[in-house]
Amino acid sequence: MKAPHPQQLVLLELQKLDQKESSLRHRRQAHPAHETVRELAARLADLRRAAVSQSAVISDCERESTRxxxxxxxxxxRRDRQSERIEKNQVPLRDINSMQHEIAQMDERIKRLEEDQLSAEERTDAARNAQTxxxxxxxxxxxxxxxxxxxxxxxxxxxxxxxxSVIAQRRERAAQIDAALLEEYEAARDKNGALAVIEVRDGNAMGFAELSPMELERIRLTPSDELYxxxxxxxxxxxxxx
Incomplete structure (x- = not known):
């Protein structure tokens, strides 16, 4: 593929800007605030779920109290009716003892029910306080x-x-080269990430790039306007x- 050498040089600038942008975005993403917010959000979600659960507890306790x-x-x-019958002498003498015994049992039943009701009300209050x-x-x-x-x-x-600023500079540099060359650069980025471009200065590969002597010779013999x-x-x- 043909590409003017000055435009090829722009690719080196593009790569530096892309690397700079990637570094800045990484620093932004690595800010401890992100982890703090995630932890707080998780705690908040747990509390919201627990509060909803307390609503169910409150409803259950209220239904029990009503029951x-x-x-x-x-x-x-029933106790009052039976007591009234005794007071009005509407009960045969032979049944009075058994009816009084029944009334005593009902009094005891009412006492236990009132204790149960108090317990249900206390559980309701505890659930409301917890929810609050x-x-x-x-x-x-x-x-x-x-x-x-x-x-x-x-x-x-x-x-x-x-x-x-880096994004704006990158946009400006990208506008200086042909669309086809930019497309090749983006394809190389997709394949090689941050190291899409190798600089060969005075016949030597720069940075961490490794090119064999034979390939370096082929690069030297390639016309400057031919993309390698x-x-x-x-x-x-x-x-x-x-």
Whole structure:
């Protein structure tokens, strides 16, 4: 593929800008605020689920309390009817003892039901208090999340400015080369990541690139306006001079 040598040189600048952008994005992503927010969000989700569970507990306790209250009322009504019959001499003498015994049993039944009702009400109050505490803690965590996000934006403001600048420079450099050459560069990036381009300066591979003497000789003999791809990796080779 033909590509003017000056445009090939732009690929080296593009690579540096891409590497810089990648580094800046990594620094941004590695900011401890991200992990803090994730941990807080997980805790918040747990609290919200627990609060919902407490709502179920409250409903169950309230239903139990209502059921017991209804049962107490039924027993009281029967006890009162039986007591009234005795008071009005409506019960045969032979049945009075058994009826009084039944009334005593109903009194005891009412006492136990009232204790059960009190226990259900106490469980309801405990669940409500727990839910209130959970909601308060959740609100505090939400505030912590927002403050962490605000602090993150403040601490990364300078980094974001630099990132925007790098992106703008990259866009400007990319506009200086032909679309076909840019497409080849992007393909090399997809295959080789941050090292899409190898610089060969004065016949020597720069950086961590490894090219055999035979390939370096082929690179030297390739016309300057011919795009050269490394045989093993498909990286673009750009030749420079000191």
């Amino acid at each position: 017991i209250e209804e049962e107490i009322e039924r027993v009281r009504q 505490q959970m909601n308060a803690e959740a609100e505090a965590i939400e505030a912590d999340i927002e403050s962490t996000k605000a602090r993150f934006l403040e601490e990364t403001a300078e980094l974001d400015d630099e990132l925007r 791809f490394a045989e093993d990796t498909g990286q673009i080779v750009v030749r420079t001079r000191s």
